Amino acid sequence: MAERMLIGAGAGYSGDRIDAPIAVVRDLRASGEKAAIIFETLGERTLALAQLRRRENPNLGYEPKLKALLTPVLKDCVDAKIAIIGNFGAGNPPAAAKLIAELASELGTPARIGVVTGDDMLGPDGIEVLRAATDDLPDSKLLVSANAYLGAAPIVEALGEGADIVVTGRVADPSLTLAPLIHAFGWAYDDWHRLGQGTMAGHLLECGAQVTGGYFADPGFKDVPQPENIGYPIAAIERSGQFIIGKAQGGGLVDRRTVAEQLLYEVHDPAAYLTPDVAADISNAAIVELGHDRVRVDGITGHRRPDTLKVTVCYDGGFIAEGEISYYGPNALARARLAADIVKKRSPKDIRIRCDIIGVLSVLADDDGRAFDDPDQWPAEPSSDVRLRVAFAGNDTALVERGLQEVEALYCAGPAAGGGIRLSLRPRIAATSCFVPRDAVKAKVEIMEARRA
Amino acid sequence: MPELELHALAHARTGDKGNRLNISLIAYAPALYPLLVEQVTEAAVAARFAHRRPSAVKRYELPKIHALNFVLDDVLDGGVTQALNLDSHGKTLSFHLLGLRIPVPAGLVKYAKLGPAVG
Numbered sequence: 001m002a003e004r005m006l007i008g009a010g011a012g013y014s015g016d017r018i019d020a021p022i023a024v025v026r027d028l029r030a031s032g033e034k035a036a037i038i039f040e041t042l043g044e045r046t047l048a049l050a051q052l053r054r055r056e057n058p059n060l061g062y063e064p065k066l067k068a069l070l071t072p073v074l075k076d077c078v079d080a081k082i083a084i085i086g087n088f089g090a091g092n093p094p095a096a097a098k099l100i101a102e103l104a105s106e107l108g109t110p111a112r113i114g115v116v117t118g119d120d121m122l123g124p125d126g127i128e129v130l131r132a133a134t135d136d137l138p139d140s141k142l143l144v145s146a147n148a149y150l151g152a153a154p155i156v157e158a159l160g161e162g163a164d165i166v167v168t169g170r171v172a173d174p175s176l177t178l179a180p181l182i183h184a185f186g187w188a189y190d191d192w193h194r195l196g197q198g199t200m201a202g203h204l205l206e207c208g209a210q211v212t213g214g215y216f217a218d219p220g221f222k223d224v225p226q227p228e229n230i231g232y233p234i235a236a237i238e239r240s241g242q243f244i245i246g247k248a249q250g251g252g253l254v255d256r257r258t259v260a261e262q263l264l265y266e267v268h269d270p271a272a273y274l275t276p277d278v279a280a281d282i283s284n285a286a287i288v289e290l291g292h293d294r295v296r297v298d299g300i301t302g303h304r305r306p307d308t309l310k311v312t313v314c315y316d317g318g319f320i321a322e323g324e325i326s327y328y329g330p331n332a333l334a335r336a337r338l339a340a341d342i343v344k345k346r347s348p349k350d351i352r353i354r355c356d357i358i359g360v361l362s363v364l365a366d367d368d369g370r371a372f373d374d375p376d377q378w379p380a381e382p383s384s385d386v387r388l389r390v391a392f393a394g395n396d397t398a399l400v401e402r403g404l405q406e407v408e409a410l411y412c413a414g415p416a417a418g419g420g421i422r423l424s425l426r427p428r429i430a431a432t433s434c435f436v437p438r439d440a441v442k443a444k445v446e447i448m449e450a451r452r453a
Numbered sequence: 454m455p456e457l458e459l460h461a462l463a464h465a466r467t468g469d470k471g472n473r474l475n476i477s478l479i480a481y482a483p484a485l486y487p488l489l490v491e492q493v494t495e496a497a498v499a500a501r502f503a504h505r506r507p508s509a510v511k512r513y514e515l516p517k518i519h520a521l522n523f524v525l526d527d528v529l530d531g532g533v534t535q536a537l538n539l540d541s542h543g544k545t546l547s548f549h550l551l552g553l554r555i556p557v558p559a560g561l562v563k564y565a566k567l568g569p570a571v572g
Contacts, residue, residue, distance in 0.1 A: 045534065215466070221566055222464060257464060257479065260518050264477035266468030268524045270513050286517040299517065317534055354537035391537040430534040433471070 002034040005184045007177050007201070008234040008248065011039045011069060011086075012208025014046050018068050020208060020232045023248040025073040027234060029080045036180040037077065039069065039086030040173050040206045047170060048314030048429040050091030051122075051145040061092030062167075066099060074100070075107045078164045085155060085176050089167040091145065093117050094446075097167045101450035111450040114158025116168040118443040121146040121311055121436075129441075130311060134434035138315040144429060146313045148436065151276030151305075153189070154443040155179030161447050170312070172275040177202030177235070185239045195278040196302020197241035203273070203280070204245055204262050204297070208232050211245060211262040212293075213252030226251020231293075246294045254293040263287075263297070276309055276438075278302040308435035317430030318395035323407025326363045326387045326420040328379075333357065335415035336388040342414055343390050347403040351394035359386035363420060387420075393428070401425060454556040461565040462557070463489060465547035472532040474543045476550050479520040482564040486519040492555040498523050501553050502546075505529075523550075 008028050010021030021037060028035040041063045054061025063069070066088045077084050089096040097115045104111040121130055122145060130137050130146060137143075147170035156179045158166045166179075178198040181187065187194045204211045212233050213224040224230070230252035237243040247254050263282060267273055273280040284299040323343075327335045340355040347353055360382045365371040371378065379385045392403040404425060410418050459465075459478070462485050467476045478493060480486040499510040505528035513522040529543045530536035540546075557565065 218464070221460070256518070260479045260520055261464065261466040261477060263518070264468075264475070264479075264515075264520060264522050265466055266470060266475060267477075267522060268470075268473070268475055270515055270522060283513075283515065284517060285515070320537070352537060356539065358539075389539065391539075393535075393537055428534065431471070 002184055003239050004033065004236055005181060006031055006033050006035040006234055006236050007180060007205060008035070008037045009040070009205040009208045009232050010037045010073070011041050012206065012210060013043060014041045014063060014065070016041070016208055018065060021069060021073045023250050024232050024234060025076050025082065027248045028082050029076060034184060036083040036085060037073070038176040038205060039084070039088050040176060040208070041065075042087040042090055042170065044312055044431050045314060045429045047090055047147055047312070048145040048431070051314070054091045059095050062090045062096035062099070063088035066096055067103060070100065070103060074103060074111075075109045078104070078109045078111050081164075083159060083163070083180055084165040085180060086166070087168045087171050087176065089115070089169045091169065093167045093169050097448045100165055100167065101448055104450035111164045112162050113448040113450060114155070114161065114163030114166040115446045115448060116150065116154045116158060116166065116171065116443060117446075118154070118441060119147045119150050119170040121148055121441070129436050130313065130434060133311070133436045136432060137313065137434070138432075142316040144314045144316060146311055148309045148311045148441040149276055150441070150443050151175050152179035152182055154445050156182045157445045158447070159183040161445070163447060172277070173206040174199040174202030174275055175277055177205050178277055181237055192278055192302035192304060194241035196280040197243060197300045198237065199275055199278050199280045199302065200263070200273070200282060200297065200300045201235045201237050201243045201245075204259065205233050205235055207262065207265065209252060210265065211258055212247040212254050213258055216258055216261065222257065224251070224253060242296070242298070244290065244294050244296045254295050256287040256289050256295060259287050259295045259297065272303070274306050276305065278305050307438060309438055309441050310433055311436055312431055312433050314429045314431045317428035318393060319397050319400045319425060320428045321392045321400045321404040321423070321425040322389060323404050324387055324389045324420070324422045325407060325410050325414070325418045327415070327418055328363045328385050330384070332386050333383045335418070336386045338415045339388050339410050339418060340390065342410070343403070343406045346406045347392065348399040350396070351392050351399050351403055353403065354391045356389040357386050358389055359383070361385055362387060397425075454558060455562060456554045457557045457562070457565055458551060459493065459553045459555065460548070460551040461567055463551070465551055467543055467547040469529060469532060469542045469544070472527050472529050474525045474528050474546060476523045476525070476547050477520055478523065478550065479518065481566055483519050485561060485564050486516065488555070488557065488561060489521055490514060493521060493553070497553065498525070498550065501550060502528055
């Protein structure tokens, strides 16, 4: 059995850089070590949007960029036995697996695909469980999705059955990383200390570039080399649980600052970072710079996992609309404020309205970017290039549209010289969460074979 | 005693979960950490975000990484699924905390980053 394993991150969210996995896989292959790559593409509401797509077409509902993400790396990974683990199954893991099987055939590589389901709680049994867990569940006809956060176990099971690729829906993000570690090292499910370390390695990887210089640059204070070409993270994890965070070749950086920011990202109590697998504890974590974009994190431990699983429930959240209009030059701010006042007075009273004034450089500038590149040409006072933004929200689409129409009418009926109106209206997904007993959620693992075409 | 923005002394990142925001505040130099502990109290952060009416502000100390972690409840107007804010995640708010000015003893000013424009 291997004493060390590399795990790279190919995506940190659904909208992430599409070419990021290529450099990660190249470096994992070059290492010759046991390796896996994770794809985290499922935000809180992403799954609800996927569920809506599945309703329209039962063959959809998985990550829309799945094919684009995997095409350049699938064959290389399967050939080199680099496991691919992703929650890109979103609202329809079996359909995602089917697409991957077809892609593997097209690429001429046989592949075994593990499909993890059971997170979906929207069936009659699931809803009964949710009703018992919370009094605040929205009316059933408003529900769009309800998914329990599964842990590492079903992914470990799929890997145990020889899966080259594991496709999941809702799984706790760090479990994507923890699972191949449990599989490779045979860690026990109550080895809280190692599970805590593996979970925090996963936590550092799950947002992709956010630990390698993405979401970090602050010019003159925190500079990042080649921010347009950041190498995504690769962690090297030992059987003992100790790990080093590094990155694929390219730009970006890994140092104590990038690791500290990501270590605490979305953390509340540092002594209890809760996942389905463990309560990870970073209250005594220490960060050791090893140089050359390598950082070791010491002092992580873990405690007994929670007895419940979190379920995110998404439901129809009405509509949000946004309208914008620009004003420039002398007295621009006063004209923008007058426009806001007019819109508020004329909009329906039963919707929520918010006004903002945005601006430094917009309508004064030119399409070739000459003004943008030359701050000497910028307005002396930022308040002379301003953009009024009005946001409306409500459950009645007609009322929200009526508000938006009042922004549009500013062209002819509003203050002087308003320009550049933009209007948008979109449905909104609301989310809430509750906790259900662990045994009320039944994860399921199936294997799909892709044969050479 | 000179006053400096936290931006010269520390870096920060926010994360959101529903209507709850966390902001990490990480000292640029270990020597600055005790100053952050002393000055950037729960009360100071609650005051800084008073316009968002936090229902609670809790601070966690992580001395080994010279960092504080603040958890602010109910400051996101309902969060990403409900707020009308352009930034409904509150992602930009780390730099609102970094705009807080605190007195810095003369002996610690040498650890401050004054940036290209200011320095």
